[in-house]
Amino acid sequence: MTTAAAFPTGYDRATAPGDRIGALLAGTGTLIRFNLRRDRIRLPLWLAGITLTQVSGAASYPGIYPTAADRQSQAVVFGENPAMKAMTGPGYGLEDYTFGAMMSNEYLSMMVILGALMAVFMVVRHTRAEEETGRAELVRSSVVGRYAHLTAALTVTALASIMLGVLIAVGMGSLGIETVDWKGSCYFGAAYTVAALVFAAIAAVTVQITEYGRAASGIAGGLIGAAYVIRAIGDVAENGLSWLSPIGWVQASGPYVLDRAWPLLLGLAVAVVLVACGYALNARRDLGAGLRVGRGGAATASRSLGTPLGFAWRLQRSSVLWWSLVMVLAGLSYGAAVDVMQSYEDNEMIQKMVESIGGASLTEAWISMVIALLAIVCTVFAVIAALRPSREENAGRAESVLATGLSRTRWLACHLGIAMAGGALLLLLAGLGLGGGAAVISGDSELFWNVLGASVAYAPALWLTAAVAVAAYGLLPRATGLAWAVLGYAVFIVYFGGLLQLPAWTLNLSPYHHVPMMPVADFEPLPLVILAVIAAGLVAVGLVGFRRRDLRGA
Amino acid sequence: MKILIASGFMTTAISVSGLTKAFGRTVALNGLNMRVAAGEVHGFLGPNGAGKTTTIRVLLGLLRADRGEATVLGADPWADAVALHRRLAYVPGDVNLWPNLTGGEAIDLLGRLRGGLNQQRRAALIDRFDLDPTKKGRAYSKGNRQKVALVAALASDVEILLLDEPTAGLDPLMEAVFQDVIRAAKADGRTVLLSSHILAQVEKLCDTISIIRLGTIVQSGTLTELRHLTSTSVEAVTVRPAVDLGDLPGVHRLQIEGTTVRFAVDGAHLDGAIRVLSGFELRALTCQPPTLEELMLRHYGDELTANGITVNDETSESAISETSESDTATSAATSAATRGDVDGESGDPR
Known part of the structure; x- marks a missing residue:
């Protein structure tokens, strides 16, 4: 607290109040240009990614719901199924479910999260992350004021948020879809902007609290999640709880249905208050310090940390736990939406997709497709976990442990074990969530076991993809991106393989295509055994290759 | 004398012959020969990029040599890496720790993976180096990260310590502690290969020295032996001006200002030069051995x-x-x- 006292006295000597503010903000303009330059690739990617997802999603709706009856049958599901309400929002305009109302209801709550994440990462990257690396110290030692970093970061983020809103508004408005009018599109874009601004302001506070950029992003990201959950509970219970959530506010503006401005102004007002808090806290702390002093940890290692597997587990543990939680929730939310498919019985496009899977009911076809997608998401974890040794090596931490009695093979195999077992665990959890949710909603308990089995059957394909990563890591560390290519190809095949009627050999290139699509198809062990054998071969190649190559330096 | 005995009769801990290693077109090691006797502290000198770290990484089996032979404690560091690693400890020049593990956890982790730590020595070293073991890896400064690696290495009961510029981030107080600790390690009979930039540190600690240049050892031996190969600076004040010195063998850079004479003389010709100098009646004489x-x-x-x-x-x-x-x-x-x-x-x- 000495700093709090020292700061005003230091500046009291300044002659006029105008000079004081000028001194505190010195260099802000330069930093703004500098930040924009640093983000010259990242920011356009964020803006384009969010805008394209939103606008292309909206553009597909007239094809999926050609008639008013199609739309209204969808509205029935949203009105009756509390799980769908929890996922989307309060459901303005369900009684006359226009395309505009669909956008407001089905897109807004999820999509503004992306804009909020963009804003949080931007603020943290230009403030706390700069302090953590020590770069801010270098910059602040020149003619740069105390508030310059925060002001520049917030300015750039605000510009990005406004840009996002404009792009969304223009993109949506120019689609020319009936009821997706320009006025509503402006509110729709403004909702994006306000959500991003509120969470930018929250990040302006969290970066003052902790010493680490990752923790600041983590807290702000957790608050985004909390905002979503609070509005989910509030929307289902209809008890006004949603008014505590920034996501609830932007939804309350009801673009295309209500077109209300005041909930957005409420968000802006809260953002201003939070930014003021950020500045106040910024003034009370030293450069590089947090308000919360970092916790100390154990002075000695626990017994398990000294073993190779315990060590690998320690490094991957939190990742496994977070992914487990996410996969259960993802499975549950898809499972809870199982009855939505009933409304698509007459939908031509959906019928086409279902036909390509072949046989069985619409619901079963839909479930088997969701399982394939969830399996691919689980594989993302497996590949990240299998490439953890690569990150350890690049960071220069591998050489310390590999200069001890730990052999290369064992070190790599332990991380690999966690990737493979963890991936299978995630498949199980996703299956539990999806099967459980679907069984409860549909009242068909047999569905639970079918879904669980179908999900776990993807384990060999998951192992094979992770094994590609390991083989690349052992033989040619620069080529580890190959595993991501396999995964990207698999996504493409799952989505478009049937629709585009691609030749069989292109489908067969994806390991996921060989897994029987239960519950539609019957269980077949042979393809799974072959996938597992190939995976084992690739793992062996990776282990041998890694034993024979040079370790890269930091 | 002790040094001569050490280099003459004691067993070899590390021996390297004709070691060659290239990274693409860059030749990092070019036929390097080196020998470190058991129980000695061997200084490994050379600027950045000379090949010190590459040599040490080959000795650890982290890199595979293109040609040549390296033997550590009688074993091949590439083939017998794991068995060998239980008998040695390594401190990298750039210590990277796990952001989520505390310093104490990292010390125990490295020690246990090596096969056990001496708990008493661990506590004593943490105390001497004034290290807070409860801080997380990301919170340590460079010097403190080095302390973590040093404690982990020195608290192990190993035969060889491979130290790659281990004190680059330490303050002078900690440098003194480091020198003490290395002397203690030597007294315990351990072999130390110390790569360093700090010449004063090497002069104080090392029995023998190897100087590496462009991937080759250009000079190796005890400090005394190496000094003999270079000239000594002499400054003398004589009664009569020392005019005839220029013709003497091994004398260079002669400067005469009245009765003061300055010159450099090769080790082998020092005796002759001083004899001639004394003929001019010496008043004062300063000899400085080459540093x-x-x-x-x-x-x-x-x-x-x-x-x-x-x-x-x-x-x-x-x-x-x-x-x-x-x-x-x-x-x-x-x-x-x-x-x-x-x-x-x-x-x-x-």
């Missing part, structure tokens, strides 16, 4: 001229005169810069 800095500059002087010409006697001597004139306290960098200026001006030694 390690001068030894280094002798081997690296040419790199500073940036034209790639092999070092010749004239240039190396101008380097020596620069350092001795400034009372030997000049740092390598300063004298290097000074010498660069001399060359840059005209190429003639003043």
Whole structure:
């Protein structure tokens, strides 16, 4: 607290109040240009990614719901199924479910999260992350004021948020879809902007609290999640709880249905208050310090940390736990939406997709497709976990442990074990969530076991993809991106393989295509055994290759 | 004498012959030969990029040599890496810790993976190095990360310590602690290979020294042996002006100002020069042995001229005169810069 006292006295000597503010903000303009330059690739990617997802999603709706009856049958599901309400929002305009109302209801709550994440990462990257690396110290030692970093970061983020809103508004408005009018599109874009601004302001506070950029992003990201959950509970219970959530506010503006401005102004007002808090806290702390002093940890290692597997587990543990939680929730939310498919019985496009899977009911076809997608998401974890040794090596931490009695093979195999077992665990959890949710909603308990089995059957394909990563890591560390290519190809095949009627050999290139699509198809062990054998071969190649190559330096 | 015995009769801990390692087109090691006797502290000197770290990484089996042979404690470091690693400890030049593990956890982790830590020594070292073991890896400064690696290495009961510039981030107090600890390790009979930039540290700690240049050892031996190969700076005041010295063998850079005479003389001709000098009736005599800095500059002087010409006697001597004139306290960098200026001006030694 000495700093709090020292700061005003230091500046009291300044002659006029105008000079004081000028001194505190010195260099802000330069930093703004500098930040924009640093983000010259990242920011356009964020803006384009969010805008394209939103606008292309909206553009597909007239094809999926050609008639008013199609739309209204969808509205029935949203009105009756509390799980769908929890996922989307309060459901303005369900009684006359226009395309505009669909956008407001089905897109807004999820999509503004992306804009909020963009804003949080931007603020943290230009403030706390700069302090953590020590770069801010270098910059602040020149003619740069105390508030310059925060002001520049917030300015750039605000510009990005406004840009996002404009792009969304223009993109949506120019689609020319009936009821997706320009006025509503402006509110729709403004909702994006306000959500991003509120969470930018929250990040302006969290970066003052902790010493680490990752923790600041983590807290702000957790608050985004909390905002979503609070509005989910509030929307289902209809008890006004949603008014505590920034996501609830932007939804309350009801673009295309209500077109209300005041909930957005409420968000802006809260953002201003939070930014003021950020500045106040910024003034009370030293450069590089947090308000919360970092916790100390154990002075000695626990017994398990000294073993190779315990060590690998320690490094991957939190990742496994977070992914487990996410996969259960993802499975549950898809499972809870199982009855939505009933409304698509007459939908031509959906019928086409279902036909390509072949046989069985619409619901079963839909479930088997969701399982394939969830399996691919689980594989993302497996590949990240299998490439953890690569990150350890690049960071220069591998050489310390590999200069001890730990052999290369064992070190790599332990991380690999966690990737493979963890991936299978995630498949199980996703299956539990999806099967459980679907069984409860549909009242068909047999569905639970079918879904669980179908999900776990993807384990060999998951192992094979992770094994590609390991083989690349052992033989040619620069080529580890190959595993991501396999995964990207698999996504493409799952989505478009049937629709585009691609030749069989292109489908067969994806390991996921060989897994029987239960519950539609019957269980077949042979393809799974072959996938597992190939995976084992690739793992062996990776282990041998890694034993024979040079370790890269930091 | 002790040193001579050590290098003469004791068993070999590390031996390297004809070691070659290239990364693409860059040749990092080019037929390197080196021998470290068991129980000695061996200084490994050379500037950045000379191949010190590459050598150590080959000795750890982290890199595979293209050609040549390396033996550590009688074993092949590539083939027997794991068995060998239980008998040695390594401190990298750039210590990277796990952001989520505390320093204490990292020490235990590395120690246990190696096969166990001496708990008493662990506690004593943490105390001596004034290290807070409860901080997370990301919160440590460079010096503190190095302390973590040093404690982990020194608290293990190992036969060889491979230290790659282990004190680059330590303050002078901790440098003193480090020197104490290394002396204690030597007293326990351990072998230490110490790569370093800090010549004073090497002079204080090391029994023998190897100087590496462009991936080859250019000089190896005890400090005394190495000094003998270079010239000693002599400054004398005589009653009668010492005019005849210029013709003597091994005498260079003679300067006579009245009765004061300054010159450099090769180790082998020191005796003859002093005999002649005493003929002019000596009033005062100062002899300065070459410092390690001068030894280094002798081997690296040419790199500073940036034209790639092999070092010749004239240039190396101008380097020596620069350092001795400034009372030997000049740092390598300063004298290097000074010498660069001399060359840059005209190429003639003043």
